[in-house]
Amino acid sequence: MWNKPTALAMTLAPLKEVLPRYGIDFPALAGRVGIDPELLTRPGQRLPSARIQKLWLIAAQESGDPLFGLRAGQLARPGIFHALGLGIVSSTSVLAALRRIVRYSSVVSTNGRFVLIVEGPEASLETRRTELTIVPCTQYFDALVVTMCRILRLCAGPSAIPTIVTLPYRSDVPPEAYHEAIGCPVEFGADRCTIKFDAEIAARPVLTGNPELAAEADRMAARYIEGLAPDTAATRVRALLLKAMSSGELDQDGIALALNQSASTLQRRLRREGTTYQRVLDTTRRELALEYLREGQHTLADITFLLGFADQSNFTRAFRRWTGQTPRKFLTGQGDGLRESA
Secondary structure, eight states, X not given: XXXXXXXXGGGGHHHHHHGGGGTOOXXXXXXXXXXXXXXXXXXXXXXXXXXXXXXXXXXXHHHTOTTHHHHHHTTXXXXXXXXXXXXXXXXXXXXXXXXXXXXXXXXXXXXXXXXXXXXXXXXXXXXXXSSOOSSOOHHHHHHHHHHHHHHHHHHXXXXXXXXXXXXXXXXXXXXXXXXXXXXXXXXXXXXSOEEEEEHHHHTSBOTTOOHHHHHHHHHHHHHHHHHHSOOOHHHHHHHHHHHHGGGTOOOHHHHHHHTTSOHHHHHHHHHHTTOOHHHHHHHHHHHHHHHHHHHTOSOHHHHHHHTTOSSHHHHHHHHHHHHSSOHHHHHHHTTTTOEEEO
């Protein structure tokens, strides 16, 4: 089990593909930072994020090309993102694809998360770091931005161009090079990396959309992420809650008994982890509620039952507490103005 942030080894595939153009041997370079090149051929294999970014830093330096990150990003394909990649291309709409990126980004990397904001005619996808890299490499983030813009066009069509991209650093690369790579103006020195685009793009269908395949990809991603989670009291409680949710038998005493411990012991262990039983229950219910509502396959009465609420009014009050709006309002506006994050 990794204690530090990790990422899929396959995310190095664009690096492996672009380096020969500069006469650089990828296996030799990877070996210098302790990475076995064979790991890229094993689906789901992970590496420490710091080691991946160190390899990016050395590769960018040895290439001598200021556009190295922009060129490498052009080579990224959804397949390097494991189950998330499958979920993206099988989403029925661009909005659904973006929400999958937010929800399952830890499949690709645990060293950050995405936040999706849809407000009126504008939408944006922001990146948030969970740990500062010890080897800052702006070209790594250049590649990330190009990759995300390519995914947007892959889902919504070639006309899906962002209105502006903001980057949290300065660059010696001419602005024209960024514009050519991503198709829009770039603002440097911002607080965070943000891709802004017209909300109309989010409403477009994905031509390769397949609801059944998307649902299977979600299950694969959820199982994969569950395997990354540390073995804590909170994760064990969550796993039991997911199994018992629709039965309505969600009392703390019953969950503690299933874990072969007293309720007081469970409370104490959760407190040590900075949480409570009620907080784990609320978080689990909120995530499932949003997922069920977005799927559009269940009535509110169904969701009330699936989440173990005694009646629909209790579910409505809880949902308003979680999101600031009722389930019906969420369905009507499809989450307009709702800030979503993993």
